[in-house]
Each structure stands twice: as C-alpha cells, then as structure tokens.
Amino acid sequence: MEGLFAPFLLSGAEGQLADAARVEVNGTPIAFTTDSFVVRPLQFPGGSIGELAINGTVNDLAVSGARPAALAVTFVLEEGLSSSVLEAEVRAMRKALARAGVPIVAGDTKVVERGKADGMYITTAGIGTPIPGVQIDARNVRPGDKVLLSGPVGDHGITILLAREELDLEADLTSDTRPVLPLVEALAAEAAPGLVWMRDPTRGGVATALNELARDCGLCAEISEEEIMIRDEVRGACELLGLDPLHIANEGQFLAVVSPEYAQIALNALQLAEGGKDARMIGEICEQPASTVVVHTRYRGSRIVDMLVGDPLPRIC
Amino acid sequence: MEGLFAPFLLSGAEGQLADAARVEVNGTPIAFTTDSFVVRPLQFPGGSIGELAINGTVNDLAVSGARPAALAVTFVLEEGLSSSVLEAEVRAMRKALARAGVPIVAGDTKVVERGKADGMYITTAGIGTPIPGVQIDARNVRPGDKVLLSGPVGDHGITILLAREELDLEADLTSDTRPVLPLVEALAAEAAPGLVWMRDPTRGGVATALNELARDCGLCAEISEEEIMIRDEVRGACELLGLDPLHIANEGQFLAVVSPEYAQIALNALQLAEGGKDARMIGEICEQPASTVVVHTRYRGSRIVDMLVGDPLPRIC
Numbered sequence: 001m002e003g004l005f006a007p008f009l010l011s012g013a014e015g016q017l018a019d020a021a022r023v024e025v026n027g028t029p030i031a032f033t034t035d036s037f038v039v040r041p042l043q044f045p046g047g048s049i050g051e052l053a054i055n056g057t058v059n060d061l062a063v064s065g066a067r068p069a070a071l072a073v074t075f076v077l078e079e080g081l082s083s084s085v086l087e088a089e090v091r092a093m094r095k096a097l098a099r100a101g102v103p104i105v106a107g108d109t110k111v112v113e114r115g116k117a118d119g120m121y122i123t124t125a126g127i128g129t130p131i132p133g134v135q136i137d138a139r140n141v142r143p144g145d146k147v148l149l150s151g152p153v154g155d156h157g158i159t160i161l162l163a164r165e166e167l168d169l170e171a172d173l174t175s176d177t178r179p180v181l182p183l184v185e186a187l188a189a190e191a192a193p194g195l196v197w198m199r200d201p202t203r204g205g206v207a208t209a210l211n212e213l214a215r216d217c218g219l220c221a222e223i224s225e226e227e228i229m230i231r232d233e234v235r236g237a238c239e240l241l242g243l244d245p246l247h248i249a250n251e252g253q254f255l256a257v258v259s260p261e262y263a264q265i266a267l268n269a270l271q272l273a274e275g276g277k278d279a280r281m282i283g284e285i286c287e288q289p290a291s292t293v294v295v296h297t298r299y300r301g302s303r304i305v306d307m308l309v310g311d312p313l314p315r316i317c
Numbered sequence: 318m319e320g321l322f323a324p325f326l327l328s329g330a331e332g333q334l335a336d337a338a339r340v341e342v343n344g345t346p347i348a349f350t351t352d353s354f355v356v357r358p359l360q361f362p363g364g365s366i367g368e369l370a371i372n373g374t375v376n377d378l379a380v381s382g383a384r385p386a387a388l389a390v391t392f393v394l395e396e397g398l399s400s401s402v403l404e405a406e407v408r409a410m411r412k413a414l415a416r417a418g419v420p421i422v423a424g425d426t427k428v429v430e431r432g433k434a435d436g437m438y439i440t441t442a443g444i445g446t447p448i449p450g451v452q453i454d455a456r457n458v459r460p461g462d463k464v465l466l467s468g469p470v471g472d473h474g475i476t477i478l479l480a481r482e483e484l485d486l487e488a489d490l491t492s493d494t495r496p497v498l499p500l501v502e503a504l505a506a507e508a509a510p511g512l513v514w515m516r517d518p519t520r521g522g523v524a525t526a527l528n529e530l531a532r533d534c535g536l537c538a539e540i541s542e543e544e545i546m547i548r549d550e551v552r553g554a555c556e557l558l559g560l561d562p563l564h565i566a567n568e569g570q571f572l573a574v575v576s577p578e579y580a581q582i583a584l585n586a587l588q589l590a591e592g593g594k595d596a597r598m599i600g601e602i603c604e605q606p607a608s609t610v611v612v613h614t615r616y617r618g619s620r621i622v623d624m625l626v627g628d629p630l631p632r633i634c
Contacts, residue, residue: 009390009407009414009421021422023387026446028345034389034442035425070340072351073326074440076393090326097326104326105338108352111631116433123391125351125442129343314428 019199020064031066033057034125040315042085042119044163046174049122050089052251052317054096055177057126062181063198063254065136066128072106073124078117085119100179133192138216140196145285146263147221148256150183150270151278152229153206157248158237160316169240171233176252178275186273187256187266194262200254202317204308207246209255210293211307223283224296247308249316257285336516337381348383350374351442357632359402359436361480363491367406369568369634370439371413372494379498380515380571382453383445389423393438396431406437417496450509455533457513462602463580464538465573467500467587468595469546470523474565475554477633486557488550493569495592503590504573504583511579517571519634521625524563526572527610528624540600541613564625566633574602
C-alpha cells in the first residue's frame with residue numbers, strides 16, 4: 001500500500017499506516033480496517049482461509065486498540081468450486097466469529113470463471129470502538145520502553161510453506177491463527193496507561209513490524225534472539241531454506257511496546273491470560289542507531305534486521 | 318448472499334438484505350457495507366473498475382439512507398499487471414472519491430500469480446451516517462405509495478456486454494456509473510418524511526430490485542413500461558439478444574418509494590437536481606397480487622416480471 005496507493009488514495013495517513021484507521025463519525029471514534037485473503041492452499045494444518053479472514057480483521061482492530069463491533073465480508077468465488085469446500089469455509093468463519101464475539105452484518109459474492117481466484121478469495125472489513133484507556137501511537141514510544149511478544153514466531157508462514165508440498169519437508173506444525181483480542185484485552189485491563197504501541201506481525205514477520213515501529217518513532221528496537229520463541233520445526237525449515245524466522249508471517253501473535261513501569265505488569269497479565277503463557281519481554285527501545293532494529297544473537301553478537309523486501313512466501317494470507 | 322451465506326453468516330438480517338447494514342456503535346448509528354468488483358473488461362466506455370468500486374459503495378450507503386463517511390479498499394492484483402493500468406485505476410478512484418466527497422482511510426493489497434484475477438479485483442467497504450429524517454424500511458411501504466426511478470435503465474449492463482466484443486454489435490452507449498448521493502440528498506432535503514424505501518438496481522436490474530421490495534413488503538409493485546426510459550441502443554441490443562431491459566444492471570440509478578402526498582415534491586426535487594432531469598414516476602404500490610411485480614406494457618397488456626435467476630451477463634460489476 002505504501003508505494004502507489006498510500007500517497008494517492010489514503011487520507012490522513014501522515015506517514016504512518018496503522019493496522020486500522022481511526023475516524024470520527026458524528027463525534028464517535030470508530031476504528032475501520034480491511035484485508036483481502038488469498039492464501040493458498042485454502043485449508044492448511046491449524047486453519048483455513050475463512051478462519052484467517054475473520055481473525056485477521058479482528059486482530060487488525062485489536063492491535064489498533066479497538067474492540068471489533070461488526071464485520072463485513074465479500075467472496076470472489078471460482079466457478080465450479082465445490083459446495084462442500086465453500087460450506088466448510090462458511091462454517092469455519094462462523095466458528096471464528098463466535099470465538100471473537102463479533103457479528104458479520106453485510107456481505108457480497110461475485111463469481112468468476114474457472115481458473116481464476118483459486119477457489120475463493122475472501123475480503124473482510126471491520127469496524128470497532130476504542131478499548132477504554134488505550135492510546136496507540138508510535139510517536140509516543142520512548143527510549144527505555146519494553147518490547148513484548150505474545151508467543152512463538154513463524155508458525156503460520158512455515159505451515160503454509162509446508163502445506164504447499166512443493167518442498168520435500170514435513171513437520172508437526174500448525175498455523176497459529178487465532179484472535180489476539182482476548183490477550184490485548186487482558187493486557188489493556190492491567191497496563192493500559194503504559195501501553196504505547198501494538199502490531200500483529202503478519203506479512204514480513206516480527207522484523208518488518210519492528211522496522212515499521214523504528215521508522216515511525218525514529219528510535220531503535222533492540223531485541224534479544226534468546227527471548228524470541230521459535231519452535232524447532234520452524235527453525236529447522238528456516239535453516240534449510242535460508243529464511244530468517246523473524247521475517248516469517250504470524251497470524252495469532254502481536255507485539256506491544258509498554259513503558260518501563262508497566263512492563264512487568266503487562267507481561268504478567270499476558271502470561272496469565274488464556275493462550276498467553278509463551279509471552280516474553282524480548283527487548284527494549286533505545287536512542288541509537290535511529291530507526292533501526294538490532295538483534296542481539298545468542299552468541300553475544302548483534303545484527304541489524306531489515307524489513308522484508310520482496311516476499312519469498314507469497315500468498316500466506 | 319441469500320442461499321448459503323445469509324442464514325449462516327449474517328446477523329440480524331431478518332429476511333431483509335439491505336444495501337448497507339445499520340449497526341449501533343457506542344450508541345451512534347453507523348451504516349456499513351461492502352462489495353467486491355470483478356468487472357471485465359477493466360475499462361469500458363464511461364468508466365472503469367476503480368470508479369465503479371467507489372461509486373458502488375457510495376451508492377449502497379446512499380440508498381440505505383446514509384452519507385458516506387469513510388471507505389476502505391483492497392486490491393487483489395495479478396502479477397505482471399502493467400503499472401500504467403494500475404495507476405489509471407488509482408487516478409479514477411481519486412476522482413470518484415473527490416466527486417462523492419468521501420476519503421479512503423484504510424487499505425490492503427495482495428498479489429496473485431499470472432492468469433489469476435484478470436488484472437485486478439477491487440473490494441470496497443464503507444461506513445456512513447444516517448441522513449437526518451430518512452428512515453428506509455420496506456416494511457413501511459403501503460398501497461398507494463409511488464415508485465420513482467432516477468433515469469434511464471440498462472446503460473451499464475449493455476455497455477459492458479458490448480465492450481467485451483464477443484458480439485458483433487456496436488452502439489454509442491456509455492456506462493451510467495456515478496454517485497447517486499447528490500440525487501438522494503436532493504430527494505431527502507424535500508421529501509424525507511415521505512421517503513420509505515430506496516435501492517440501486519445493479520445486478521438483476523430494476524426487475525430484481527422491485528421483486529426484492531415486493532417480497533419484503535408483501536405487496537405488488539405495479540409499474541408502467543411507458544414511464545421507464547430505455548435508450549434506443551439498450552432496447553435494440555436487448556431485442557437482438559432476447560434480454561429484458563428491466564433485468565439489465567445499472568450503476569448510476571436508484572429506485573425510491575415515496576408516500577403519495579410527497580410523491581410530486583420528490584419527483585420535482587429529483588428533476589431539478591443535477592443529473593436528475595430524467596427521473597420519472599414509474600408506478601405505484603398495490604395490494605394484489607401480493608409480493609409480485611407487474612409491468613403494464615405500452616400495448617395495454619400487463620406481465621409479471623420475476624427476479625433475474627441465473628445471470629446472462631456475469632461480471633458486469
């Protein structure tokens with residue numbers, strides 16, 4: 001979105017592209033977001049396109065500091081798609097909606113010819129209301145703030161890669177797709193005044209999300225490799241394929257920056273919440289090097305990690 | 318949406334699928350809608366997919382009785398799409414946004430492989446606020462209410478059909494794509510208390526929109542063929558192809574049902590507004606036959622017109 005689209009189309013982006021826009025409607029602040037899902041294959045260990053489409057938009061709202069109020073969905077369906085595949089996705093979406101506690105209120109379907117649309121593409125849009133007391137803004141991040149991560153990284157991206165069966169690799173791994181809303185709510189309930197920034201590290205992974213943060217606040221995000229949970233299966237696949245796990249997509253994790261006085265409270269809140277036991281404090285914000293992400297390796301070295309440029313794993317969501 | 322999706326996914330649809338859902342967010346009523354656009358070809362006389370994607374969502378909000386407040390957009394782009402084609406659509410969208418007076422605040426892009434997505438698919442979602450004094454509900458339609466139509470029908474559908482060049486037909490015809498918001502505002506300004514129902518007759522045309530109305534209010538929409546403007550080019554193409562102009566899609570028209578005491582005021586308001594000179598009173602609501610659309614032909618006969626079942630013109634929007 002940032003090259004051609006943002007400058008031409010987006011209003012009020014001001015150099016920052018959040019996961020959800022904040023608009024005032026008749027004086028009421030509304031969070032508003034949208035995403036298209038084109039994941040291939042449609043079903044994969046741990047989830048499917050329908051579940052991803054609901055969780056993805058719920059999560060974009062959640063990490064912008066908003067509670068989802070309603071979703072809208074459109075399907076682009078390939079002619080000849082089996083009704084059982086479609087019905088399975090509709091059921092998966094219903095389940096994900098119930099889990100996140102949000103309704104779909106509007107929708108549309110289009111049908112395109114055989115050979116187009118890989119079965120289906122799904123687009124979801126969502127509106128939400130601010131979680132009381134939560135103000136997310138990268139420009140308020142300060143040196144000394146702590147960086148928290150909700151759980152292990154890379155599960156989704158590597159699961160999709162393996163599910164394509166183009167590689168002769170197998171692993172006992174499932175996508176991490178889930179709504180992060182309950183974790184965000186738990187964090188906000190205990191540490192809202194100290195919560196400065198959140199982002200779900202989807203496409204481009206933790207490295208890209210933190211680079212966007214570093215750019216937007218002009219500071220350095222210094223993280224410790226040792227504190228970042230990476231499953232052996234993810235680490236192994238990444239080593240074989242020459243990928244950095246920090247660039248791999250996640251669909252059920254989020255990063256948070258919390259002021260130092262609230263950092264431990266925030267971490268405890270996350271770890272005590274359901275699905276949050278693997279949350280870790282992975283680093284902190286420093287002055288220098290400006291607008292940079294530095295990773296301290298487990299061998300006492302350090303390296304600069306860039307944004308993902310050019311996607312080695314297209315269509316992971 | 319009505320077969321599998323509505324019962325499974327939509328909340329509160331209650332048998333009525335409006336163009337935009339109405340939700341309460343922190344006590345503020347918000348209209349919320351979404352549509353995917355897969356029109357082929359991407360550019361056609363009088364418009365293009367980008368313009369259509371903006372106008373379509375603006376119009377869904379307008380005919381639900383809402384002023385658009387913000388849009389969100391996603392693109393599914395085919396790998397290898399020329400940047401000039403993409404830029405042309407982005408520019409067309411900007412122009413349509415300016416015309417409708419609404420900003421895009423959020424967006425997403427996905428890229429799919431060559432051969433998929435026909436260049437691009439665009440999905441737009443929109444939120445809006447109720448136009449003061451306007452209450453749209455088919456259940457409030459009463460016998461004696463008048464049916465108004467904003468202009469000639471069939472221009473968009475036939476334009477697309479001819480633009481595909483699969484038929485050896487040529488005509489000097491352009492799509493009617495435009496925001497109907499100014500017309501809706503003009504109508505509401507003069508006749509809001511009498512305005513009972515609106516719909517933009519897109520896929521399935523005037524016949525389908527009125528059949529949905531007849532079903533939802535349980536009454537008969539009786540319309541006069543003579544009062545419905547159909548350009549010679551549209552009529553000619555329909556005769557050759559065995560199509561009913563009342564089933565052909567429009568992208569810049571809307572139908573309104575107005576109580577008898579406001580009908581003439583409403584018609585005057587439309588005709589005096591820019592782009593409204595071709596508005597007509599095309600019929601009225603009767604008791605019987607229940608849930609039916611009856612067309613009085615110019616030869617003093619009458620016929621029942623059904624919803625469009627099975628689309629003879631796929632991918633017109």
